[in-house]
Amino acid sequence: MTTAIDSPPQTDRHVVCTICDIGCQLRPVVTDGKLTQILPHENPLLAHNICFKGTAAPQIHNHPDRLRVPLKRAGERGDDRWEEISYEQAMDEIAQKLMAIVAAHGPEALAVSTSGWNTQVTHGVDRRFMNLLGSPNWISGVALCAGNTAAVNKFTYGWMPFPDIMNSQCVVLIGHNPKRHSWTPIFNMINLARLNGAKLIVLDPRVSEQAAQADLHLSLRAGSDAAMLLGWLHVIIDEELYDADFVRDWTVGWDDLRARVAEYPLERVEEITGVDRAQIRAAARMYATAESAVIPWTPITDQQISSTSGIRLQSILRAVTGNLDVVGGESLGGFNPDYIPESRMQFHEALSQEQRDKQLGSRDHPAFTYRAQDLLADATERVWGYRYADLVMGCYMANPTAVFRAMADGDPYPVKAFITLGNNTLLSYPNQHQIHRGLLNQELIVAHEIFMTPTAMLADYVLPGDVFSERNHIADTWSWTTRLTVNEQVVDPPAESSSTFRFWRDLAHRFGFGEHFPWANLKDVLDFRLSPSGKTFEQFVHDYYMHSPVAEFRKYERTGFATPSGKVELASSVLAELGFDPLPYHREPPAAPDDDYPYAVFTGVREDPFFQTGQRNIPVLRRRVPRPKLFLHPDDAAREGLVEGDWARLETPTGSVVAAIGVRDTMKAGHLRVPHGWWYPEMRGEADLAGAFISSDAVLCDDVDEWLDHEQGVPHFKGFPGRLVKLDEPPALSELTLNG
Ligand SMILES: Nc1nc2c(c(=O)[nH]1)N[C@H]1C(S)=C(S)[C@@H](COP(=O)(O)OP(=O)(O)OC[C@H]3O[C@@H](n4cnc5c(=O)[nH]c(N)nc54)[C@H](O)[C@@H]3O)O[C@H]1N2
Ligand SMILES: Nc1nc2c(c(=O)[nH]1)N[C@H]1C(S)=C(S)[C@@H](COP(=O)(O)OP(=O)(O)OC[C@H]3O[C@@H](n4cnc5c(=O)[nH]c(N)nc54)[C@H](O)[C@@H]3O)O[C@H]1N2
Ligand code: SF4
Numbered sequence: 001m002t003t004a005i006d007s008p009p010q011t012d013r014h015v016v017c018t019i020c021d022i023g024c025q026l027r028p029v030v031t032d033g034k035l036t037q038i039l040p041h042e043n044p045l046l047a048h049n050i051c052f053k054g055t056a057a058p059q060i061h062n063h064p065d066r067l068r069v070p071l072k073r074a075g076e077r078g079d080d081r082w083e084e085i086s087y088e089q090a091m092d093e094i095a096q097k098l099m100a101i102v103a104a105h106g107p108e109a110l111a112v113s114t115s116g117w118n119t120q121v122t123h124g125v126d127r128r129f130m131n132l133l134g135s136p137n138w139i140s141g142v143a144l145c146a147g148n149t150a151a152v153n154k155f156t157y158g159w160m161p162f163p164d165i166m167n168s169q170c171v172v173l174i175g176h177n178p179k180r181h182s183w184t185p186i187f188n189m190i191n192l193a194r195l196n197g198a199k200l201i202v203l204d205p206r207v208s209e210q211a212a213q214a215d216l217h218l219s220l221r222a223g224s225d226a227a228m229l230l231g232w233l234h235v236i237i238d239e240e241l242y243d244a245d246f247v248r249d250w251t252v253g254w255d256d257l258r259a260r261v262a263e264y265p266l267e268r269v270e271e272i273t274g275v276d277r278a279q280i281r282a283a284a285r286m287y288a289t290a291e292s293a294v295i296p297w298t299p300i301t302d303q304q305i306s307s308t309s310g311i312r313l314q315s316i317l318r319a320v321t322g323n324l325d326v327v328g329g330e331s332l333g334g335f336n337p338d339y340i341p342e343s344r345m346q347f348h349e350a351l352s353q354e355q356r357d358k359q360l361g362s363r364d365h366p367a368f369t370y371r372a373q374d375l376l377a378d379a380t381e382r383v384w385g386y387r388y389a390d391l392v393m394g395c396y397m398a399n400p401t402a403v404f405r406a407m408a409d410g411d412p413y414p415v416k417a418f419i420t421l422g423n424n425t426l427l428s429y430p431n432q433h434q435i436h437r438g439l440l441n442q443e444l445i446v447a448h449e450i451f452m453t454p455t456a457m458l459a460d461y462v463l464p465g466d467v468f469s470e471r472n473h474i475a476d477t478w479s480w481t482t483r484l485t486v487n488e489q490v491v492d493p494p495a496e497s498s499s500t501f502r503f504w505r506d507l508a509h510r511f512g513f514g515e516h517f518p519w520a521n522l523k524d525v526l527d528f529r530l531s532p533s534g535k536t537f538e539q540f541v542h543d544y545y546m547h548s549p550v551a552e553f554r555k556y557e558r559t560g561f562a563t564p565s566g567k568v569e570l571a572s573s574v575l576a577e578l579g580f581d582p583l584p585y586h587r588e589p590p591a592a593p594d595d596d597y598p599y600a601v602f603t604g605v606r607e608d609p610f611f612q613t614g615q616r617n618i619p620v621l622r623r624r625v626p627r628p629k630l631f632l633h634p635d636d637a638a639r640e641g642l643v644e645g646d647w648a649r650l651e652t653p654t655g656s657v658v659a660a661i662g663v664r665d666t667m668k669a670g671h672l673r674v675p676h677g678w679w680y681p682e683m684r685g686e687a688d689l690a691g692a693f694i695s696s697d698a699v700l701c702d703d704v705d706e707w708l709d710h711e712q713g714v715p716h717f718k719g720f721p722g723r724l725v726k727l728d729e730p731p732a733l734s735e736l737t738l739n740g
């Protein structure tokens with residue numbers, strides 16, 4: 001327990017923390033109109049769901065650098081010089097400029113990038129506005145995290161499952177490494193499952209915290225997950241460890257799958273993954289023979305060159321081992337009948353086929369674009385009652401790389417207006433230099449932010465956002481689960497700060513779309529979305545702090561699966577129709593480590609005190625990790641002449657970063673582990689864009705086509721070649737960064 005207090009302050013209100021994306025429900029303490037403390041929930045099932053980022057919410061929400069008034073660019077783009085203007089003036093000017101761009105280049109010249117994790121309150125109205133306007137070019141961090149998994153899961157069984165970890169007898173973590181201060185609720189669930197006797201299998205190149213306590217740890221080569229899972233299927237088929245009844249009654253493509261899997265005998269899988277075949281066999285047996293088993297979602301296979309196959313293989317394993325929609329397995333929840341889903345709010349039916357066809361990236365890498373997902377519309381309607389199932393926001397996206405190319409080079413058409421909300425775009429996708437070029441080439445950039453980030457510094461208008469203590473919300477895990485969790489506004493937003501909902505509503509009214517935006521504020525939206533329950537937001541908050549319908553298992557026996565065949569598609573008809581291999585496969589990246597670039601680099605490491613690119617400006621958190629560190633094995637460090645605390649430059653053919661060195665015997669030899677999201681808020685005014693190019697992992701990774709996953713076009717963050725150059729002098733950074 002993090003909060004040790006003798007007599008807890010009383011609070012009867014509820015908030016959902018959005019500092020990271022797992023959404024713990026917490027108790028706010030308000031003193032004199034300010035959020036002064038955050039406490040854990042008293043429900044014993046929720047009481048451990050809090051981390052030190054959550055308890056730092058008062059320091060974040062009351063931070064002196066919070067953006068409070070709309071800003072208009074005063075110097076050159078990126079100069080970070082501003083004029084304060086009124087909200088109404090900002091909205092009028094934004095609307096006028098956007099109208100002119102649409103008139104000149106068409107509605108597709110607007111692209112939007114948003115997180116949705118932290119702004120939470122978009123309610124699909126961003127898509128509603130874009131669909132009414134005619135732009136299909138919406139992108140998000142969810143293209144690299146869970147949203148793309150959702151889109152690919154739908155190919156196999158028509159939904160994105162959520163694992164019933166606590167009731168499961170076996171938990172498989174594919175890299176994913178929840179910790180006490182990283183995705184705390186999932187960490188707690190895994191611990192509970194283990195107390196109940198569950199086995200833990202971890203696939204991770206290094207000995208992660210989860211790997212250290214696993215029953216089986218498979219230290220595979222980075223980026224070889226699809227091959228590993230093909231090996232598991234090989235064992236499961238060979239030894240007949242699958243659920244034969246389920247396979248017979250509920251799947252299509254079994255014979256094709258068997259033939260494909262036969263191409264991956266364990267000798268081959270051992271060679272690709274570097275893991276001993278006896279261990280591969282042991283893990284496959286442990287998973288397939290467990291009474292119940294889960295493979296919780298992992299970002300690791302979202303960010304690889306074989307991403308689509310890696311995700312599909314997890315879906316296939318869940319299905320053929322009989323773990324779909326059973327207790328201790330993977331629930332296919334469906335929409336909560338009491339709440340109008342975001343998919344309905346988005347109004348995709350308003351977007352014409354002509355505009356859908358222009359969605360950037362959909363020709364070459366269609367998996368999470370309309371082109372692929374529309375092939376599931378009839379099945380989705382049949383099973384789930386709506387033609388659109390935008391699970392985890394990730395099912396109708398443009399391809400980020402294609403959007404940044406269009407922004408930078410006007411190819412295949414110009415994108416000239418860019419709106420970014422709760423997303424530090426410059427650092428949050430691959431190929432940062434291309435993103436930068438794209439941003440410099442815009443006629444209009446609007447950033448909706450709570451702090452001045454490097455991305456916001458490049459904007460024409462910066463609008464101040466609210467935070468979770470300042471707005472009403474119901475968290476619905478983006479339709480991933482059926483659970484509804486209450487967040488109440490407990491303080492007023494500072495000065496002119498307001499929600500992303502208000503931004504879209506006020507823009508829509510200026511564009512004449514007012515009839516489709518009848519809600520005055522978030523309470524109205526929540527009343528509308530709760531209307532199927534017969535309750536208003538106020539009544540709902542009075543009656544519940546968390547609410548889920550009673551779970552129904554094996555729903556597919558009643559409805560079939562939401563795929564074109566109504567079955568689990570082991571061979572995907574959607575992928576086949578799009579001209580891709582309908583079966584999963586392993587693909588090697590175009591370049592392996594060699595004499596010039598001897599290491600396999602994997603990026604994206606999460607540090608406990610920060611969420612993604614955020615919080616480096618919060619002293620209580622920054623003190624815990626003052627500088628970026630990249631990690632390597634002692635043998636590699638010795639060869640490079642590096643010791644703990646040295647500084648080095650990591651170079652790839654695409655870019656380079658500097659970071660301090662951490663030597664760890666838990667690292668896998670030949671691999672480098674690089675953190676995500678570093679910039680230096682304290683260097684604002686001293687370094688270009690507050691040091692956004694010094695240590696950001698986004699500069700390292702290329703996104704030319706041969707480095708992208710075929711079907712989705714996502715980049716390969718897990719195992720690209722790099723080399724180290726020791727720095728004789730520490731880099732020119734601040735005292736804080738260098739010495740903590
Ligand atoms: N404190 C904190 N917590 C967070 C976040 C945060 O920013 N801060 N972010 C949240 C978000 S959005 C996400 S997506 C999650 C991500 O969190 P995790 O899923 O835990 O991801 P990472 O910490 O990047 O890496 C997890 C493990 O993957 C291993 N790994 C690297 N490459 C490979 C590979 O190719 N294959 C396999 N099998 N393993 C590999 C690494 O060695 C590492 O131990 O964390 C969430 N939790
Ligand atoms: N290069 C690279 N790119 C990545 C990853 C990686 O490892 N490397 N990881 C990927 C993953 S797993 C994920 S989940 C995504 C994450 O992508 P995002 O969730 O978009 O995370 P950030 O880009 O850090 O953007 C969060 C921004 O939102 C602001 N913010 C926080 N709360 C609020 C709010 O309430 N209102 C408003 N308006 N703004 C707010 C913060 O100040 C911060 O600047 O990135 C993906 N992109
Ligand atoms: S794990 Fe921490 S940061 Fe994430 S939602 Fe929970 S308290 Fe907030």
Ligand SMILES: [Mo]
Nearest residue numbers: 144145146299
């Ligand atoms: Mo993520």
